[in-house]
Amino acid sequence: MADLWQNAMDYAVAIARKAGEVVRDALRDDMKVMTKSSSVDLVTQTDQKVEQLIIQSVKEKFPTHRFIGEESVAAGEACDLTDSPTWIIDPIDGTTNFVHAFPFVAVSIGFSVNKQSEFGVVYSCLEDKMFTARRGKGAFCNGEPLKVSDQEDIKQSIIATEFGSSREPEAVDKIFSSLRNILCIPVHGVRGAGSAAINMCLVASGCVEAYYEIGIHIWDVAAGSLIVSEAGGVLMDVEGGVVDLMSRRIVAANRRAIAERIVKEIDSFSPPRDDTPPSKQ
Ligand SMILES: O=P(O)(O)OC(CO)CO
Numbered sequence: 001m002a003d004l005w006q007n008a009m010d011y012a013v014a015i016a017r018k019a020g021e022v023v024r025d026a027l028r029d030d031m032k033v034m035t036k037s038s039s040v041d042l043v044t045q046t047d048q049k050v051e052q053l054i055i056q057s058v059k060e061k062f063p064t065h066r067f068i069g070e071e072s073v074a075a076g077e078a079c080d081l082t083d084s085p086t087w088i089i090d091p092i093d094g095t096t097n098f099v100h101a102f103p104f105v106a107v108s109i110g111f112s113v114n115k116q117s118e119f120g121v122v123y124s125c126l127e128d129k130m131f132t133a134r135r136g137k138g139a140f141c142n143g144e145p146l147k148v149s150d151q152e153d154i155k156q157s158i159i160a161t162e163f164g165s166s167r168e169p170e171a172v173d174k175i176f177s178s179l180r181n182i183l184c185i186p187v188h189g190v191r192g193a194g195s196a197a198i199n200m201c202l203v204a205s206g207c208v209e210a211y212y213e214i215g216i217h218i219w220d221v222a223a224g225s226l227i228v229s230e231a232g233g234v235l236m237d238v239e240g241g242v243v244d245l246m247s248r249r250i251v252a253a254n255r256r257a258i259a260e261r262i263v264k265e266i267d268s269f270s271p272p273r274d275d276t277p278p279s280k281q
């Protein structure tokens, strides 16, 4: 049977590649850096330009499809996931890296229908790595199949996480408390690429056993989540339930036992949900 969404996925890959070129070119220019939710939540004109480029190109080809885009939501659009085909876009995941030319910067495009993820595309544009996953058909990097690590022992593992963009002392204390607990399991190491999407692709590639974070948004992880699960990994909420991409909390791991062990060590909290409008937070 023909794959209903393969066409859209091929289109997403082509647009992500084009967007990656724009990102790479912009690295050579002077950047105007602006801020959003805090003084360390950065955005540039390139984030906005790339998001518009992606949305405009998709609209031309798929006029009835809907969008959740990081910079459109920042500009006041609703973050609504309905049953309609929806493109979930992070034009630059790793804007802080981009601003500093730290070489992990991704274009992330997720795609959901009936609230189920159909494909995910993460283009790590400075590494020129195209990560893709189609539901039920596996995950790939530059066309090569991906598989999560087969490590069973968390003490022989590397765990990825980030410090986030909140500098509220209570949030920072919780992040450090979780980090301390995880480090002292002990694990081999803790790493962070500075991009949620790339951290998830590192789980899918088997380079790190797990990634967890509180404070990310649906556009950071929509594509990466499918890439992890199609590479054989598991997703979980930081308190152990079913992951909810609007909740801004995620654990992605190579296996359930490692995800569950991480959950035990996380000092959890609940940031305002992505689907709660700012007026109701
Ligand atoms: O650079 P961005 O898109 O703000 O994303 C951050 C997390 O919110 C890195 O993953």
Ligand SMILES: [Mg+2]
Binding pocket: 090, 092, 093, 094, 196, 219, 220
């Ligand atoms: Mg992001």
Ligand SMILES: [Mg+2]
Binding pocket: 047, 070, 090, 091, 092, 093, 094, 095
């Ligand atoms: Mg972004």
